[in-house]
Amino acid sequence: MSRLNLAPDAAPSPVAPEERIVALDLLRGFALFGVLLSNLNDWYGTTDPAGWLNSTLAFVQTWLLESRFYTLLGFVFGVGFAIQLGRAESRGEDVRPVFYRRMLALFAFGVAHVVFLWRGDILIQYALLGCFLVLFRDQRPRQVLIAALVTWIVVPYVIGLILRGLHAEMLPRDPDGVDNWLYANGSYLQVMTVRIRGFLDWYGRWPQLVFPGFLVLFLLGLWAQRTGLIARFADRRVVRRIFLWSLGLAVLSTGLGMVLWKVLEPPPPSTDWRTLGFWIPWRMPLRLLFDLSTWASAGVYGAGLLLLALRPLGRAALTPLAVLGRMPLTTYLTQSVVCSLLSYGYGLGWYGMVSFSGMLMIACTLFAAQILFSGWWLRRYRFGPAEWLWRSLAYARWQPMRLSPVPPRALPRPSTSAVIP
Secondary structure: OOOOOOOOOOOOOOOOHHHOOHHHHHHHHHHHHHHHHHHHHHHOOOOOOOOHHHHHHHHHHHHHHOOHHHHHHHHHHHHHHHHHHHHHHHOOOOOHHHHHHHHHHHHHHHHHHHHHOOOOOOHHHHHHHHHHHHHHOOOOHHHHHHHHHHHHHHHHHHHHHHHHHOOOOOOOOOOOHHHHHHHHHOOHHHHHHHHHHHHHHHHHOOOOOOOHHHHHHHHHHHHHHHOOOHHHHHOHHHHHHHHHHHHHHHHHHHHHHHHHHHHHOOOOOOOOOOOHHHHOOOOHHHHHHHHHHHHHHHHHHHHHHHHHHOOHHHHHHHHHHHHHOOOHHHHHHHHHHHHHHHHOOOOOOOOOOOOHHHHHHHHHHHHHHHHHHHHHHHOOEOOOHHHHHHHHHHHOOOOOOEOOOOOOOOOOOOOOOOOOO
């Protein structure tokens, strides 16, 4: 039986803590709170909004939170790949073996996540789509941007043609009443059965298995790193420009999308190739505008956060968030553990009983605890627990874990420019 062996010092290795780009960790940490709150509202049986506060929070979920924070994570994922690629090239190495093992390990995390914890997993999609990034490792920024546009516009259209031609539309879903009751009252094995079936049913209704939109975000992150945009996050003028452009695009795309939704009333797609409905994607303009609105909103949030981080008070306040952003996989999985124990029948059984305001309280409490834990943990160890296992599998050797040179109670404070690359 093969084992992970210690490798020589010259072998590929993860980025050391002191070499990290803290701005990216800050964006990850911020995005993880939005992901937590959005997942609580979407996947754990939030009750119908009652009262002005819950109605307002329901509106915020739909129009300001939904998909925005996964957008930030997807963009940062692409930037991270570009950084790994640059480090490998500087050493004269091939990035593919380590990166493919990294994606395989992430896929395994995702499968375990679905089977044992939660059906709304995103890791599987990240792993599958991440493998495509390697195809663009030698492309120039302009070529990467063209590939992102093709992936965004052309690929979904072609997939739609294939699905309609094969009559691959899914039948309507059965009512969720029985499944919801089992989530709230069932044993662990009963909930596991419903969870796996629900996950496979969800993927069956999206036969392309993965969303091309995530690959677009990965490619945009790769493009931003290669053009030097990420390195310019230290320039307040650049970040302010990104904020204003993102805000304008968000307002324009959202407003235009609302108008088209009221006026266009697109017909359902046809499966008969002899009709215009088969070839003309009437709903595509709405999809593109929705994507632009979502991505631009994420740009507003990310740029706004970095503008705060460029100020001394903001930097001091946001440092714990950047620390948590160093262990995103541990944070994400821990959120699933806690939320499933709170919601499902084998735990407290709160499924379908918590309002939007209650979900906000849960999210704030859990996230505050995760911030405290991440600070405590990373004063002692180089990686989060899940990150350590992930990197050990990717680099095919056990990674050093303990931060022996750092005193247990001394967490290094970032310098004036530490939050920015």
